[in-house]
Amino acid sequence: MAKETKQKDIIIIGAGMAGLTAALYAGRMNLSVLVLENALIGGQIANATGIENYPGHKVIAGGNLIATVQQQAESFGAEVDEFDPIERVDLTKSPKIVETEGCIYEADVVIIASGMNRRKLPLAEEAKYAGRGVHYCELCDGHMYQDKVIAVMGGGNAAVDAANFLTKYASKLLLIHRSQLKADLVSQERLKKNEKATICLNTEIKALHGDGKLETVTVVDKATGKEQEVAVDGIFVNIGVIPNTELFKGQVEMDESGRIIAGEDCRTNLPGVFAAGDVRVKEIRQLTTAAADGTTAALLAEQYLSRMRQE
Numbered sequence: 001m002a003k004e005t006k007q008k009d010i011i012i013i014g015a016g017m018a019g020l021t022a023a024l025y026a027g028r029m030n031l032s033v034l035v036l037e038n039a040l041i042g043g044q045i046a047n048a049t050g051i052e053n054y055p056g057h058k059v060i061a062g063g064n065l066i067a068t069v070q071q072q073a074e075s076f077g078a079e080v081d082e083f084d085p086i087e088r089v090d091l092t093k094s095p096k097i098v099e100t101e102g103c104i105y106e107a108d109v110v111i112i113a114s115g116m117n118r119r120k121l122p123l124a125e126e127a128k129y130a131g132r133g134v135h136y137c138e139l140c141d142g143h144m145y146q147d148k149v150i151a152v153m154g155g156g157n158a159a160v161d162a163a164n165f166l167t168k169y170a171s172k173l174l175l176i177h178r179s180q181l182k183a184d185l186v187s188q189e190r191l192k193k194n195e196k197a198t199i200c201l202n203t204e205i206k207a208l209h210g211d212g213k214l215e216t217v218t219v220v221d222k223a224t225g226k227e228q229e230v231a232v233d234g235i236f237v238n239i240g241v242i243p244n245t246e247l248f249k250g251q252v253e254m255d256e257s258g259r260i261i262a263g264e265d266c267r268t269n270l271p272g273v274f275a276a277g278d279v280r281v282k283e284i285r286q287l288t289t290a291a292a293d294g295t296t297a298a299l300l301a302e303q304y305l306s307r308m309r310q311e
Helices: 017-028 043-047 062-075 137-147 157-166 185-194 287-310
Strands: 004-013 033-036 080-083 088-091 098-099 105-110 116-118 147-155 171-175 195-199 201-210 218-223 227-231 234-236 240-241 273-275
Touching: 004 017, 004 287, 017 033, 017 062, 017 287, 043 062, 043 116, 062 080, 098 218, 105 185, 116 201, 137 157, 147 157, 147 185, 157 171, 157 185, 171 201, 185 195, 273 287
Parallel strands: 004 033, 004 105, 033 080, 105 273, 147 171, 147 234, 171 195
Antiparallel strands: 088 098, 098 105, 116 240, 201 218, 218 227
């Protein structure tokens, strides 16, 4: 049976902070807006337990912040669909085509706000222990390790924040990173003051071991080359992210990392196609800059639509 074809003014790909902010602004301008999300609404920030650097909130859970922005967008008529994965896009056509499992959408503007995914642990045994000791979401799976030994791999804000959160469950927590910490000093100091936490720098995980589930890891001291086997019940991995841009390759210009090339105006090389949030090439990636991108993309998208319809 042929798929139904539907028309929208703007299709937004991704329901993180950038995408939902764009939907909020576009909806307020009486545009027909559809937000498509293949995974969890809110993206990575949905799992954050305590955000302390978003203006207007002393501390707020990521899920609560995202839910509020989603409600705002929907109150102005934006439609958010998280259960219809995208199969293909054609951004070079006019109107642009976004085909999902259930429908074919046509729109004059597409805003790409597809964000990033966490990088997988680069060890051969990762698949064997995925969900059986190797995890990527501390909020989802941390409770499984009550009074257990937990390791966190990584040295950025995501890793240190995860480590701080997981100390509520762990009997002992190890933060393992191959170089020096890059997280903000406030988060670092909080972890250093926790008696449960041990920070292992210039250290790498070389191998995973266990009968059916993770039991130990082999770690190596990069300075001395000394290896040792350490008992851990679970590892939470935070070693970087990969842009969700595979769908758009060959259509929009990207850099070598796979991020979309777009300036502060969020315009890509294709007319009517904008990129917002972490998926865009830029120096600073914060919640506030994602919201700013969403705002910019929506306002300039409305201008683009107005000019196009006047011609």
